[in-house]
Amino acid sequence: MIIIGIDPGLTCTGWGLVAKAGSRLSHVANGQIRTDASAGMADRLVELDAELTRVILEHRPDAGAVEEVFVNVNPQSTLKLGQARGVAMLSLARAGLKVAEYSTKVVKKALVGTGGAEKAQVQAMLKVLLPGVKLAGADAADALAVAITHANMMGSHR
Template sequence: MILIGLDPGLTCTGWGIVAKSGSRISHVANGQIRTDAKAGMAERLAELDAALTDVLLHHRPDSGAVEEVFVNKNPQSTLKLGQARGVAMLSLARAGMPVAEYPTKVIKKALVGTGAADKKQIQAMLKVLLPGVRLAGEDASDALAVAITHANMLGSHR
């Protein structure tokens, strides 16, 4: 089974794809989608959707997961994050796959063992779980963490 995890953001959306076979999880690909900060909101959202669609068509995942929105101190930032997250969920749903959502603390706890883990701890654990992985950046590593959490949660629901 091929699974995609997304760490949505308007400036940069991370994506990570893993393969799950039994209890074994292996890295397939990861990357980041950056939108043009000088473009209008609608144009940026369309750019994000087009790039996500390309990733989905190339890798053909069976299921996807998206990190849930956390509330920022800045309401404007939260709104932009929510709009990018909506596009991410729409792209996955339009591709015909089930979409799961996981809170940040659940993802961190699933990967590192504590909901207060920092980005360095997540990246270190990814290198243990996915030997030889080359991370495309922080957002891509967060997305791989979402994909691994999804893979593990799928196993626990069966």
């Protein structure tokens, strides 16, 4: 089974795929999608959708999960993040995948054991769980963490 995790963002959306066979996990791919900051909002959302659709069609995941929105100090940033998250959820749902959602705290707790873990701790755990993984960046690492969380919670998530 292949699971895709998405860490949505308008400037940069991370994606990561893991394969689950029994209790074993292995890295499939990870990457980041950057939209053109000089383009209009609608064009950026279309670009994000097109790239996520390309990744989904290339890797054909069986399940998908998206990180939940956290509220920023800046309401404009929160709105933009929410729009990118909506596109991510739409891309997965259009591909016929059920979409799970996990908060940042749940993802950190699932990987590191504490919801207050630092990004460096999450990335270190990814390297333990997925030996040899080359991370495309911080957002791709977060997306892989979402995918692993979903892989481990799928049985209890239903």
